[in-house]
Amino acid sequence: MLAQVLPFDIVQKILCMAVPHTNSPDVMIWTTSTCGGFSLSSTFQELRDVKTSSFTPKQFWHSQVPLKLSFFMLLLLRRRLLLDDVLSRFMPHLPSKCFCCLESQSKTLQHLFMEGELAVAVWNFFGSLCGVNIARGHLRVYLACWWYKPTKLERLKFVFRLLPIFVCWNLWKARNIAVFQGIAKDAHSIFRAIFPRFKGCLLAKVWRVAACYGIASIFGNG
Numbered sequence: 001m002l003a004q005v006l007p008f009d010i011v012q013k014i015l016c017m018a019v020p021h022t023n024s025p026d027v028m029i030w031t032t033s034t035c036g037g038f039s040l041s042s043t044f045q046e047l048r049d050v051k052t053s054s055f056t057p058k059q060f061w062h063s064q065v066p067l068k069l070s071f072f073m074l075l076l077l078r079r080r081l082l083l084d085d086v087l088s089r090f091m092p093h094l095p096s097k098c099f100c101c102l103e104s105q106s107k108t109l110q111h112l113f114m115e116g117e118l119a120v121a122v123w124n125f126f127g128s129l130c131g132v133n134i135a136r137g138h139l140r141v142y143l144a145c146w147w148y149k150p151t152k153l154e155r156l157k158f159v160f161r162l163l164p165i166f167v168c169w170n171l172w173k174a175r176n177i178a179v180f181q182g183i184a185k186d187a188h189s190i191f192r193a194i195f196p197r198f199k200g201c202l203l204a205k206v207w208r209v210a211a212c213y214g215i216a217s218i219f220g221n222g
């Protein structure tokens, strides 16, 4: 009878099992749950393709991060933004001039988000404000400096998680405005775009630092 519904090898395994000698009635056991009862959640955990979680994606796939920015960070860190170094894999090199430096530089991902004059100015400011020194390394390494920065305060964790994402997003927006509208944004316009989102956490400290850096004017038209 078993052979009518089960493969031969399974039938053989069943026939090899010793029959338990108890007086209790037979009970079906769902082995994937701890209590032995069936549940959809234990079935889903059994069927889904489980992979080890990585620290970096956790930082931008987070409920505190707007979904639009999560997708943007995914494209950025997977090198899917259409910049010269990405496009050069599919076509010959194009004439290139970045929008962010006085001297023309190639529009690479590393230049736009890390090494260009605009990127350096913005990272220097927010880095000095939050105690994250700019590193002349890769963008991914510098982002990790923000995300790994130890703190026990929840509001600072919020700042260290979101601030570098907002910086990258606004550098990308500045690049697109320069390319498609011909308008060059400066570092102050990026400060003004970012500050309202972190006003509650940073404002008190900003005013103290602003006196040192002479940047009080950035709030003038904000």
Ligand SMILES: [Zn+2]
Pocket: 098, 099, 100, 101, 105, 111, 116, 117, 118
């Ligand atoms: Zn540049």
